[in-house]
Amino acid sequence: MKPVWIVDDDRSIRWVLEKTLAREQIPFKSFASATEALGILDRGGEAPQVLLSDIRMPGQSGLELLQEVKQRFPTLPVIIMTAYSDLESAVAAFQGGAFEYLPKPFDVDQALELIRRALDQSMHQSGADEKVELTPEILGQAPAMQEVFRAIGRLSQSHATVMITGESGSGKELVARALHRHSPRADKPFVAINTAAIPKDLLESELFGHERGAFTGAQAQRRGRFEQAEGGTLFLDEIGDMPAELQTRLLRVLSDGHFYRVGGHSPIKANVRVIAATHQNLETRVKDGLFREDLFHRLNVIRVRLPSLRERREDIPLLARHFLSKSAQELGVETKRLSEAALKYLVSLDFQGNVRQLENLCHWLTVMAPGQTVEVADLPPEIREGSAATIVAGDWEAALAAEVDRQLAAGGGEVHEHLMQAFERTLINRALAHTGGRRIEAATALGIGRNTITRKIQELGIDGGKGEES
Numbered sequence: 001m002k003p004v005w006i007v008d009d010d011r012s013i014r015w016v017l018e019k020t021l022a023r024e025q026i027p028f029k030s031f032a033s034a035t036e037a038l039g040i041l042d043r044g045g046e047a048p049q050v051l052l053s054d055i056r057m058p059g060q061s062g063l064e065l066l067q068e069v070k071q072r073f074p075t076l077p078v079i080i081m082t083a084y085s086d087l088e089s090a091v092a093a094f095q096g097g098a099f100e101y102l103p104k105p106f107d108v109d110q111a112l113e114l115i116r117r118a119l120d121q122s123m124h125q126s127g128a129d130e131k132v133e134l135t136p137e138i139l140g141q142a143p144a145m146q147e148v149f150r151a152i153g154r155l156s157q158s159h160a161t162v163m164i165t166g167e168s169g170s171g172k173e174l175v176a177r178a179l180h181r182h183s184p185r186a187d188k189p190f191v192a193i194n195t196a197a198i199p200k201d202l203l204e205s206e207l208f209g210h211e212r213g214a215f216t217g218a219q220a221q222r223r224g225r226f227e228q229a230e231g232g233t234l235f236l237d238e239i240g241d242m243p244a245e246l247q248t249r250l251l252r253v254l255s256d257g258h259f260y261r262v263g264g265h266s267p268i269k270a271n272v273r274v275i276a277a278t279h280q281n282l283e284t285r286v287k288d289g290l291f292r293e294d295l296f297h298r299l300n301v302i303r304v305r306l307p308s309l310r311e312r313r314e315d316i317p318l319l320a321r322h323f324l325s326k327s328a329q330e331l332g333v334e335t336k337r338l339s340e341a342a343l344k345y346l347v348s349l350d351f352q353g354n355v356r357q358l359e360n361l362c363h364w365l366t367v368m369a370p371g372q373t374v375e376v377a378d379l380p381p382e383i384r385e386g387s388a389a390t391i392v393a394g395d396w397e398a399a400l401a402a403e404v405d406r407q408l409a410a411g412g413g414e415v416h417e418h419l420m421q422a423f424e425r426t427l428i429n430r431a432l433a434h435t436g437g438r439r440i441e442a443a444t445a446l447g448i449g450r451n452t453i454t455r456k457i458q459e460l461g462i463d464g465g466k467g468e469e470s
Contacts, residue, residue: 170355
């Protein structure tokens, strides 16, 4: 077996992979740059069995190395590694013919499994060296977004029907647009329709069009969304709310590729890729008889799950900066920035409205925040006041910072005393609740003395505790 090549300017990454491959008795060679690896090939050296390459390196990038290698060895599996995980690099890697995309930091066992798969299939890979114009339509560096980027990359040469699931406001239409933009249908129309936003009586005409005189008010022939999307992509948002009779019509189109306008008698061929989306659990709706099982299976060819914003909190700073910049451009004003405390506070929130809620918040701040630097006190009252229930474990400092800002803004002169008393009262109350009211056990759990907890209970007026019982 020919060796696996590791190309990365990060010595620690090379070391980890070298040790892993050596342990598995897989031959390897390591290079600190793409130039060094290509030099071996330029001198007539033998190509590797599998190539692992970082994207961002001094000199030639990993994508440039991928392109060079694929021109010479189209069937060589190339695994692209990067610490800069975004949609652009994922799609570029797959468009360039990469076998797989591995975001850093990675699990060693995961990397090894990937290398083994590449080795097993190394004689069956076919490369594709196609270039596309990439745009940052989806932002995210969180691990939860990597499967989304990977799916878009893998589907970039596919016409398959896709089902996108995710909570409202999480950006399902953005994913649909990215799937279209990076597909063979990119130069054709992308047409979107929210099936839950259109009255039941009008939805059929919206989807399939109508002939003149088909119903009262139909004074002219009208092309529906299927015809408007001819050759391109039709995005059906909130498909779970589609009425039963229209589910039947949609199933027929997906099954035989033809449809009829309302009032029409001539079949029309539909050359359209359908991407559907829903925030609902369609399996449950199928069981409840609210959604056709056969239509579900027609739509659910490939499923892409979009994570909620609370599953990708580390993306909130990136998204917030993007939305603040976008709002400033739209309004023709200077871009505002979030203070460290405000940013940490936002990261602690659940954002039930997901990315859409964050975008609306950033637009509000661009208009309403008094200064160029946004502090916690500048956030909308409903965000500050309603945040207690949304603070997650580990982010209580952000909630504390918000309360300090609130009390300082109110002009309180005893902020330290009030907050320290509240802090100690909460600690002792929770410890007593944990021990069933036994003070000695509570003191031990908190790491304080028996006399200290007794004194604090008296000073703070805490009602509870079972004296010396244990």
